[in-house]
Amino acid sequence: MTQFSDLNLDAKILKAIVEAGYTTPTPIQEGAIPAALQGRDVLGIAQTGTGKTAGFVLPMIHALARGRAKARMPRSLVLCPTRELAAQVAENFDTYSKYVKLTKALLIGGVSFKEQDLLIDKGVDVLIATPGRLLDHQERGKLILNDVKIMVVDEADRMLDMGFIPDIERIFGLVPFTRQTLFFSATMAPEIERITNTFLSNPVKIEVARQATASETIEQGVVMFQPTRKDRQASEKRNILRTMIDNEGDKCTNAIIFCNRKTDVDIVSKSLKKDGYDAAPIHGDLDQSQRTRTLDLFREGKLRFLVASDVAARGLDVPSVSHVFNFDVSSHAEDYVHRIGRTGRAGRDGKAMMICVPSDEKNLEDIERLLGKPIPRLDNPLGKTAAAPAAVAATPAPTDATGEDAAPRPERRTRSRTRKPATDKTDVKPEAKPEARSEIARAEPVRETAPAPTPALAPAPVTARTSAPEASENTDRKRQPAHDKGERRQSSDRGRSSRHNDNGDKGVVVGLGDHLPGFIAMSFDERRAE
Numbered sequence: 001m002t003q004f005s006d007l008n009l010d011a012k013i014l015k016a017i018v019e020a021g022y023t024t025p026t027p028i029q030e031g032a033i034p035a036a037l038q039g040r041d042v043l044g045i046a047q048t049g050t051g052k053t054a055g056f057v058l059p060m061i062h063a064l065a066r067g068r069a070k071a072r073m074p075r076s077l078v079l080c081p082t083r084e085l086a087a088q089v090a091e092n093f094d095t096y097s098k099y100v101k102l103t104k105a106l107l108i109g110g111v112s113f114k115e116q117d118l119l120i121d122k123g124v125d126v127l128i129a130t131p132g133r134l135l136d137h138q139e140r141g142k143l144i145l146n147d148v149k150i151m152v153v154d155e156a157d158r159m160l161d162m163g164f165i166p167d168i169e170r171i172f173g174l175v176p177f178t179r180q181t182l183f184f185s186a187t188m189a190p191e192i193e194r195i196t197n198t199f200l201s202n203p204v205k206i207e208v209a210r211q212a213t214a215s216e217t218i219e220q221g222v223v224m225f226q227p228t229r230k231d232r233q234a235s236e237k238r239n240i241l242r243t244m245i246d247n248e249g250d251k252c253t254n255a256i257i258f259c260n261r262k263t264d265v266d267i268v269s270k271s272l273k274k275d276g277y278d279a280a281p282i283h284g285d286l287d288q289s290q291r292t293r294t295l296d297l298f299r300e301g302k303l304r305f306l307v308a309s310d311v312a313a314r315g316l317d318v319p320s321v322s323h324v325f326n327f328d329v330s331s332h333a334e335d336y337v338h339r340i341g342r343t344g345r346a347g348r349d350g351k352a353m354m355i356c357v358p359s360d361e362k363n364l365e366d367i368e369r370l371l372g373k374p375i376p377r378l379d380n381p382l383g384k385t386a387a388a389p390a391a392v393a394a395t396p397a398p399t400d401a402t403g404e405d406a407a408p409r410p411e412r413r414t415r416s417r418t419r420k421p422a423t424d425k426t427d428v429k430p431e432a433k434p435e436a437r438s439e440i441a442r443a444e445p446v447r448e449t450a451p452a453p454t455p456a457l458a459p460a461p462v463t464a465r466t467s468a469p470e471a472s473e474n475t476d477r478k479r480q481p482a483h484d485k486g487e488r489r490q491s492s493d494r495g496r497s498s499r500h501n502d503n504g505d506k507g508v509v510v511g512l513g514d515h516l517p518g519f520i521a522m523s524f525d526e527r528r529a530e
């Protein structure tokens with residue numbers, strides 16, 4: 001078996017590796033390190049958790065150990081899709097370059113330009129950056145990329161999802177043609193393939209097993225849940241989540257709870273907190289210092305529940321997470337694999353549970369196809385009270401804004417978008433594609449800032465209420481974002497005008513001013529009689 005000592009790394013690096021507690025290189029390291037040390041381009045097809053970061057950081061430290069950086073001219077460049085990943089890569093550099101004198105700078109959004117300029121001015125060996133911030137510095141003339149000898153693109157597929165590929169192409173055009181490129185991606189989408197064919201020169205290709213096949217230590221399960229009413233779906237899901245957590249008891253030492261939208265990350269986090277759970281949110285709209293603080297607390301075991309969006313949690317390395325709860329089914333199958341990969345790390349056991357509503361069933365099928373096996377169905381922890389199809393069947397179907405039946409039912413993504421309530425679009429939308437040069441804070445909102453579900457007009461049947469206790473329903477309402485309140489107001493207005501029609505009440509018609517055409521105020525019967 002290959003040992004680190006077989007890889008021809010500098011003795012000072014080996015010393016740091018031993019201190020980090022590593023004995024043998026992982027497959028991606030075994031493949032990438034010798035090739036990178038020979039100066040070859042590397043194409044690593046590997047996901048987070050495979051040790052890929054050390055796969056590029058170790059040979060970089062080795063190569064950069066000799067030589068000095070000139071002012072404003074970094075000698076190497078690592079591009080990461082998110083601030084958290086960039087910060088994680090920077091930590092890796094600190095760990096492995098303990099005995100080698102190297103300077104580095106982290107260029108990420110949410111940190112003042114001034115501080116970053118100062119570091120760059122002094123000259124850095126390693127520049128770790130998110131693409132948008134890097135280009136901002138370069139455009140301001142504060143950064144010259146002519147001396148970059150090694151360029152790393154990490155998590156290229158996530159860059160693609162976030163719309164960063166044009167930025168990456170631009171950056172490739174700014175670094176010298178003779179640089180060495182180390183390129184990592186979990187998957188090889190056609191666009192990624194095009195980039196590697198264009199910018200990598202005869203790379204050594206290393207592919208390691210997909211995480212989907214490596215997560216055997218993770219116990220998975222999904223609760224198939226049919227809400228009593230569509231507008232109660234979110235609060236009923238929160239009830240299920242709380243009960244799932246409670247049922248796990250002490251076995252759940254800590255957990256990451258994933259939501260598809262940023263608004264839901266906030267709502268779920270607040271709702272858990274209010275109910276006494278130690279929870280905090282992390283997503284791209286929160287300011288960087290808060291994100292860092294929250295992550296640190298979670299890593300240190302001082303925060304039990306991290307409620308997260310995919311982008312913010314992507315690639316996060318927290319060694320011991322006992323549970324992952326998928327509040328929503330991820331709309332990309334690969335994201336599910338990443339999500340559950342936050343638990344069961346380093347051979348530990350982990351548990352991943354998910355809530356699936358009818359409109360998510362297509363996404364669930366995609367995930368099961370990727371995994372190559374079904375995810376075991378779990379009983380609804382609330383029993384019949386929260387998922388009562390019989391009660392739903394007995395309920396008159398409420399109508400949504402489009403005048404369409406809004407009662408819960410299995411929805412397919414193939415259903416016409418024009419027939420869907422606006423919010424449902426967000427359920428199926430791929431990861432946001434923000435404008436080029438945007439950072440994570442701008443990268444998620446398309447999917448995550450969508451309005452809340454359109455409220456149904458029909459009054460809630462008493463049977464349905466039993467599933468979502470009134471107290472928690474009310475408190476949830478209080479915490480709804482402003483646009484929810486707007487929707488609710490709209491709904492009650494609609495209710496008023498429909499009552500008007502039903503009763504033939506000619507008292508008040510709202511919103512038409514003084515010039516009300518007479519026929520509008522008549523009941524349908526009266527109009528027909530005319």
Ligand code: AMP
Pocket residue numbers: 021022023024025026029047048049050051052053054315317
């Ligand atoms: P990464 O895929 O780079 O995010 O790494 C995942 C985790 O594996 C990190 O916690 C690393 O510290 C750890 N790791 C990296 N290389 C090794 C190794 N050779 N042996 C044991 N753990 C490692």
